Amino acid sequence: MITISLDIAQTVGVAAVLLVVGEFIRNRVALLSRYFIPGPVIGGVLFSLAALAGYQGGYFSIQFDASIRAFLLLVFFTTIGFSASFEMLKKGGVGVAIFLAAAVALVLLQNVVGVGVAALLGVHPLIGLAAGSVSLTGGHGTSAAFGPLLEQAGAAGALPAAIAAATWGLVSSSAIGGPVGSLLMRRHGLTGPKPGAAAVTAAVPAAGHVVTANETEDTNSRTMMHATVLIALAIGAGTVIVQWLADAGIVIPAYLGPMLVAAALRNLIDWRNGVLPAAQFDVVGNVSLGFFLAMALMSMKLWEMAEVAGPLLVILIAQTALMFGFAYFVTFRVMGRDYDAAVIAAGHCGFGLGATPNAMANMQAFTAVNGPSVKAFFVIPLVGSLFIDFFNAFIIPGFMNVLR
Numbered sequence: 287m288i289t290i291s292l293d294i295a296q297t298v299g300v301a302a303v304l305l306v307v308g309e310f311i312r313n314r315v316a317l318l319s320r321y322f323i324p325g326p327v328i329g330g331v332l333f334s335l336a337a338l339a340g341y342q343g344g345y346f347s348i349q350f351d352a353s354i355r356a357f358l359l360l361v362f363f364t365t366i367g368f369s370a371s372f373e374m375l376k377k378g379g380v381g382v383a384i385f386l387a388a389a390v391a392l393v394l395l396q397n398v399v400g401v402g403v404a405a406l407l408g409v410h411p412l413i414g415l416a417a418g419s420v421s422l423t424g425g426h427g428t429s430a431a432f433g434p435l436l437e438q439a440g441a442a443g444a445l446p447a448a449i450a451a452a453t454w455g456l457v458s459s460s461a462i463g464g465p466v467g468s469l470l471m472r473r474h475g476l477t478g479p480k481p482g483a484a485a486v487t488a489a490v491p492a493a494g495h496v497v498t499a500n501e502t503e504d505t506n507s508r509t510m511m512h513a514t515v516l517i518a519l520a521i522g523a524g525t526v527i528v529q530w531l532a533d534a535g536i537v538i539p540a541y542l543g544p545m546l547v548a549a550a551l552r553n554l555i556d557w558r559n560g561v562l563p564a565a566q567f568d569v570v571g572n573v574s575l576g577f578f579l580a581m582a583l584m585s586m587k588l589w590e591m592a593e594v595a596g597p598l599l600v601i602l603i604a605q606t607a608l609m610f611g612f613a614y615f616v617t618f619r620v621m622g623r624d625y626d627a628a629v630i631a632a633g634h635c636g637f638g639l640g641a642t643p644n645a646m647a648n649m650q651a652f653t654a655v656n657g658p659s660v661k662a663f664f665v666i667p668l669v670g671s672l673f674i675d676f677f678n679a680f681i682i683p684g685f686m687n688v689l690r
Contacts, residue, residue, distance in 0.1 A: 287344050296349040301580040304329030304393040309581070319358035319660035322456055322643045326576045326635045327426050327449070330583025334446075338588040350585045357579040359431050363541035363679065365571030367548025369672045373375070373556040379404070381621070384629065385665050388620050389674050390681075392612055392638050393419040396605060397685050402605050411442040411689045417601040418685075419678050421451035422609075425641045427575050428675070432682055439690055443591040447598050449583060451605075458606045459640030463648030466613045467632035471656065476625045478657025513566030539683050545648075549676070609639050621665075629653060629662035633670075642670035649652070 292300065308329030312318045317327060338345040375382060397418040404414030416436055421429045429452045433445030470476065524544030531538060555562050591598075613631040621627035632652050636645025647668050651661055 287341075287654045289349060290346055292351060294354055296399065298354065298577070300350075300584065301326075301577050304333055304580045304584055307332070320460070321645070322641060324426055324576075324579065326579035327453065327583060330580045330667050332585070333584040334586040334588055337584075337586075341485070341587075341589060344511070348585075349619065350581065352585070353580070354371070355578055355581050358574045358581070360521050360541055360544050361574040361576060362427065362571055363431070364517050364524070364544040364548045365567045365574070366560070366675050366679070367520065367545035368516070368567050370549040370552060370676045371556055371672065374672065381661060381665050382668055384620055385634075386669050386673055386677075387619075388617055389423070389634070389669055390677050391616070392609070393423050393681050395608060395612065396406045396422055396638075397681070399604055399608050400601055401685070401689065403599065403601045405554045407600060409594050409597045410441040410444075412439055412444055412686070413447055413594050413598065413690065414502070414601055415682070415685055416441065416444045416448040417451040417598055418688060420682055421448040421635070422455045422605055422639050423607060423674060424452070424678050424682075426452045426579055428678065428682075430579050433582065435454075435539070435686070439686060440491075443594050444585075445582065445631050446586045446588050446591040447526075447594055449586065450598065451602055454602045455605075455639040456614045456641065456644060457608075458602075459636045459638070459644045460647065462606065462610050462613075462634035462639075463632040463644075464652055466598065466635055467628045467648075467652045467656075468611060470614065470618050470628040470631060471625070473629075474623065474627055478625050478653070478659075495555060509563045510566050512561075513563040516551060516563075517548070517567070517570060520544045520551055523547045539679075542683075544680070545676070545679065554687075577668055606639065607640045609635055611641070613638070624658070626659045626661040629659040630665060633662055633666040637666070637670040637674070642667055645670055 305326055306329075308325035308327065311328050311332075312323060337348055340348075375386070392433070397415055399502075400414035400416075400418030402413045402414070404411050404417075415438075415603055416429070416433065417429075420432045422434075424432070426449060429448035433448040436444035436448070457561045478593070521544045524547040525540065526543075527547065528538060528540055528543035533542075552562065607638045613634045617634045618627045619630040629649055633645040633649045636648040646663075649659070649662055649666065652663075
């Protein structure tokens with residue numbers, strides 16, 4: 287068998303090609319677009335399937351340079367830290383706080399169910415964590431981030447298992463959202479707004495001082511430099527904090543330090559009514575996540591997943607049932623037991639199993655038939671895009687420490 291070793295430049299080059307190939311395929315296959323399957327996932331999985339064929343046939347194996355992946359991970363989680371605005375949480379009111387609490391409760395339950403079912407099936411409990419909030423609430427980005435850490439902790443095949451679970455979540459979240467909302471409307475005799483009500487297709491609400499994508503300043507190189515400097519500052523200071531804690535005997539994941547520093551900087555900027563280059567953070571975060579996903583997926587060793595494939599399917603069926611029941615019995619009730627609550631329940635299925643775009647698609651399809659919901663289109667993207675990843679990133683290491 288021939289072993290092909292690629293250096294850092296060649297690894298980045300292959301990842302770039304897979305990003306383009308993945309987006310090309312996604313834009314031409316309606317099913318992939320409908321379920322919001324990310325381009326890097328498509329390209330990376332196709333490459334890993336080719337690598338699996340080469341390995342199983344005894345023809346070749348490929349070794350990638352993984353050094354840049356750690357830095358891309360720091361960049362991605364740092365941009366998440368800059369989204370954690372307590373000012374926006376406060377402006378969102380009680381409804382946002384209640385829904386955030388429900389979303390965090392679901393994260394905890396997903397991990398408990400995943401670990402519990404894995405234990406019953408006799409597989410490593412960390413595989414259950416991979417099929418819990420890591421992949422479902424977290425999605426492909428969190429899966430690619432934590433998959434290698436779970437494997438290092440002893441869960442062989444955790445990365446491909448997490449990626450497979452995240453893909454399952456994208457599909458199943460779109461399948462159950464509408465039925466949940468429809469059942470709630472029939473069960474409780476709910477009706478939507480009058481036909482003449484204005485439609486709502488809102489995105490994430492933003493504070494007045496945040497620079498928006500439509501403003502000229504977004505294209506200004508100085509604004510991009512502003513974002514880059516803030517990200518670099520957060521990463522530099524955050525890694526110092528992580529090292530300082532490690533010297534004191536307190537070990538935390540490397541990304542937590544930069545993420546916390548970024549959150550502190552974000553709220554300091556809000557407090558001083560400064561200008562936040564939010565669009566630039568999105569660009570940097572999307573680029574770093576795209577390359578990280580492609581690199582993580584193209585280096586997957588799919589042959590290591592064979593022994594957990596069956597148990598993984600059982601865990602994912604249980605997780606889908608959990609999401610359905612949680613949205614129906616918990617989300618709907620805590621959000622007010624009205625039409626808006628039914629729409630929010632349908633949206634919660636979207637990002638509780640998949641991602642915020644799935645949540646928005648669920649709600650848009652539901653409200654197109656039953657009438658708009660201003661509250662749902664405000665609450666869901668605010669929590670799904672800005673806050674839940676921040677909380678999930680703290681909860682997962684806690685479970686890992688208990689299960690080691």
